[in-house]
Amino acid sequence: xxxxxxxxxxxxxxxxxxxxxxxxxxxxxxxxxxxxxxxxxxxxxxxxxxxxxxxxxxxxxxxxxxxxxxxxxxxxxxxxxxxxxxxxxxxxxxxxxxxxxxxxxxxxxxxxxxxxxxxxxxxxxxxxxxxxxxxxxxxxxxxxxxxxxxxxxxxxxxxxxxxxxxxxxxxxxxxxxxxxxxxxxxxxxxxxxxxxxxxxxxxxxxxxxxxxxxxxxxxxxxxxxxxxxxxxxxxxxxxxxxxxxxxxxxxxxxxxxxxxxxxxxxxxxxxxxxxxxxxxxxxxxxxxxxxxxxxxxxxxxxxxxxxxxxxxxxxxxxxxxxxxxxxxxxxxxxxxxxxxxxxxxxxxxxxxxxxxxxxxxxxxxxxxxxxxxxxxx
Amino acid sequence: xxxxxxxxxxxxxxxxxxxxxxxxxxxxxxxxxxxxxxxxxxxxxxxxxxxxxxxxxxxxxxxxxxxxxxxxxxxxxxxxxxxxxxxxxxxxxxxxxxxxxxxxxxxxxxxxxxxxxxxxxxxxxxxxxxxxxxxxxxxxxxxxxxxxxxxxxxxxxxxxxxxxxxxxxxxxxxxxxxxxxxxxxxxxxxxxxxxxxxxxxxxxxxxxxxxxxxxxxxxxxxxxxxxxxxxxxxxxxxxxxxxxxxxxxxxxxxxxxxxxxxxxxxxxxxxxxxxxxxxxxxxxxxxxxxxxxx
Numbered sequence: 088x089x090x091x092x093x094x095x096x097x098x099x100x101x102x103x104x105x106x107x108x109x110x111x112x113x114x115x116x117x118x119x120x121x122x123x124x125x126x127x128x129x130x131x132x133x134x135x136x137x138x139x140x141x142x143x144x145x146x147x148x149x150x151x152x153x154x155x156x157x158x159x160x161x162x163x164x165x166x167x168x169x170x171x172x173x174x175x176x177x178x179x180x181x182x183x184x185x186x187x188x189x190x191x192x193x194x195x196x197x198x199x200x201x202x203x204x205x206x207x208x209x210x211x212x213x214x215x216x217x218x219x220x221x222x223x224x225x226x227x228x229x230x231x232x233x234x235x236x237x238x239x240x241x242x243x244x245x246x247x248x249x250x251x252x253x254x255x256x257x258x259x260x261x262x263x264x265x266x267x268x269x270x271x272x273x274x275x276x277x278x279x280x281x282x283x284x285x286x287x288x289x290x291x292x293x294x295x296x297x298x299x300x301x302x303x304x305x306x307x308x309x310x311x312x313x314x315x316x317x318x319x320x321x322x323x324x325x326x327x328x329x330x331x332x333x334x335x336x337x338x339x340x341x342x343x344x345x346x347x348x349x350x351x352x353x354x355x356x357x358x359x360x361x362x363x364x365x366x367x368x369x370x371x372x373x374x375x376x377x378x379x380x381x382x383x384x385x386x387x388x389x390x391x392x393x394x395x396x397x398x399x400x401x402x403x404x405x406x407x408x409x410x411x412x413x414x415x416x417x418x419x420x421x422x423x424x425x426x427x428x429x430x431x432x433x434x435x436x437x438x439x440x441x442x443x444x445x446x447x448x449x450x451x452x453x454x455x456x457x458x459x460x461x462x463x464x
Numbered sequence: 465x466x467x468x469x470x471x472x473x474x475x476x477x478x479x480x481x482x483x484x485x486x487x488x489x490x491x492x493x494x495x496x497x498x499x500x501x502x503x504x505x506x507x508x509x510x511x512x513x514x515x516x517x518x519x520x521x522x523x524x525x526x527x528x529x530x531x532x533x534x535x536x537x538x539x540x541x542x543x544x545x546x547x548x549x550x551x552x553x554x555x556x557x558x559x560x561x562x563x564x565x566x567x568x569x570x571x572x573x574x575x576x577x578x579x580x581x582x583x584x585x586x587x588x589x590x591x592x593x594x595x596x597x598x599x600x601x602x603x604x605x606x607x608x609x610x611x612x613x614x615x616x617x618x619x620x621x622x623x624x625x626x627x628x629x630x631x632x633x634x635x636x637x638x639x640x641x642x643x644x645x646x647x648x649x650x651x652x653x654x655x656x657x658x659x660x661x662x663x664x665x666x667x668x669x670x671x672x673x674x675x676x677x678x679x680x681x682x683x684x685x686x687x688x689x690x691x692x693x694x695x696x697x698x699x700x701x702x703x704x705x706x707x708x709x710x711x712x713x714x715x716x717x718x719x720x721x722x723x724x725x726x727x728x729x730x731x732x733x734x735x736x737x738x739x740x741x742x743x744x745x746x747x748x749x750x751x752x753x754x755x756x757x758x
Binding site: 098101102103104105107108109111112152193205207209210211212214223225227228229230231232345348351353354355356357358 | 533538539541542545556631632634635636637638639640714715717718721723725727738741742744745746748749752753
């Protein structure tokens with residue numbers, strides 16, 4: 088038999104497929120991971136033009152998948168030990184959990200009033216659905232739904248965004264806004280080589296604060312070459328090599344999503360809770376800090392410093408807010424005692440909980456928080 | 465060792481007799497392989513053991529007090545409201561160990577079992593070709609990968625319908641689907657798991673060509689699956705995770721979202737195809753060059 092002859096004469100030939108298969112796979116995965124070549128280069132733009140493009144983007148209807156990964160230096164637990172989904176989508180534990188590790192979320196938007204963010208956990212999901220003035224939070228882990236009605240004064244889009252955030256997961260556009268608003272005359276803004284995000288060509292806007300008063304070293308924002316929507320944000324801490332926080336679209340479709348996506352009725356058997364209506368909108372820029380998330384900070388916010396050195400704090404001590412922060416086992420371990428209170432230090436954000444229960448947060452070194460706390464007393 | 469039980473020998477010898485017939489097509493060889501595989505008491509014992517998982521789960525939930533929400537494996541707390549969740553819970557529970565165990569037994573036995581019984585050389589007497597035998601053996605293992613999750617899912621749906629009310633099913637996204645569509649999703653999850661186990665079967669097939677001791681291969685296959693899952697839990701090895709064949713095993717939750725997500729299904733299929741090609745090629749290299757002594 089022919090095959091037998093070959094087997095006896097050149098047995099090594101029979102191992103060729105086994106040697107070739109990994110090579111082919113390695114080559115294919117390498118080819119897939121290479122950035123798509125600039126087949127159709129974007130017209131050159133100055134940093135100011137790219138900023139203008141980003142500021143003027145009018146994309147209000149899209150659906151896509153956002154991946155967020157954060158390596159802020161918070162203690163990391165093995166995946167098995169992590170709770171698969173904290174009870175309430177807006178709780179402190181939930182925010183902390185979302186701000187560590189990797190998360191994937193699907194985002195649907197249609198106009199100002201329709202939005203849905205699905206944070207996809209393993210075998211669980213956390214949803215935030217906004218339809219008109221109704222906002223629903225749903226957690227599949229414990230089958231709970233929370234409902235809030237947006238009051239009229241939150242109807243305007245800039246403020247309602249605060250409530251749309253998936254309790255810690257935001258679209259790259261929302262995150263980018265946080266940094267674009269901090270650009271001041273001392274900030275170095277440049278445009279790097281074009282990048283490709285979610286299959287779309289984008290300008291790579293590089294922002295570098297030129298002050299020692301912030302922890303942020305560099306922010307890279309990919310601005311869609313066609314419509315100006317920020318497609319990815321990478322934040323690198325001062326002196327660090329790798330980004331500590333990345334939020335980017337992995338897929339994006341600019342078609343309006345099906346209207347049924349925004350319809351939400353609490354499923355039968357679920358626990359439904361009505362959330363109190365906030366009297367006043369939250370503080371503008373620091374609303375993502377854990378303290379403000381809790382709603383205890385309303386009417387109580389002090390903002391010191393400007394731009395990158397902004398420190399947001401609470402004026403009056405709120406023992407309940409501080410207590411609930413420190414009750415979280417992860418937080419109470421991570422927060423170290425410093426003069427004047429306890430400090431939760433991460434690569435990009437510092438949070439100071441003073442002994443009298445006030446909370447100060449900012450992307451600034453810890454000393455600035457302490458001096459802000461001392462000054463506000 | 466089950467494979468040396470005398471009851472198995474006539475069946476295996478039957479394969480050998482058929483193999484000796486000249487010019488059989490690959491299809492009839494596959495037919496006889498499937499007949500032998502699913503005619504075995506051991507295969508039925510494995511499937512019965514898998515079917516016992518949903519049955520025991522359902523009975524335990526039935527006789528015990530209500531499970532508080534958010535406790536235990538996902539979906540467990542929903543069973544009392546809707547019997548179809550027995551199928552989801554059982555499939556989830558069986559993924560880490562029981563499915564790989566059953567697949568490891570079947571895939572590990574493919575070549576080593578015949579060699580151990582001394583029937584392998586008879587299978588190769590005829591110009592059947594070692595490649596064709598290897599393909600047929602792998603196809604048999606794949607057939608078991610399809611049947612095993614189906615057994616768990618269908619047994620779960622059946623026992624759930626018997627012990628609990630059946631109604632519209634709440635998906636992970638909070639949407640609700642009718643029982644018919646939920647049944648379709650059970651079948652989709654079974655398909656997802658069948659694809660998930662294809663890579664492990666290829667590993668078992670390769671290990672099976674290495675030795676004539678089937679128990680060793682079975683154990684090694686199961687150990688490989690456990691090691692892969694342990695590595696997948698270590699954050700320090702994050703770069704390795706997308707390359708582990710067990711990485712997407714629990715991703716079948718994506719079949720329970722609204723709108724459905726196909727990303728993990730696609731990535732999983734691609735990953736498993738990679739494992740099948742690598743370990744299939746290794747099994748080929750080993751099997752066509754080795755001296756068959758038994």
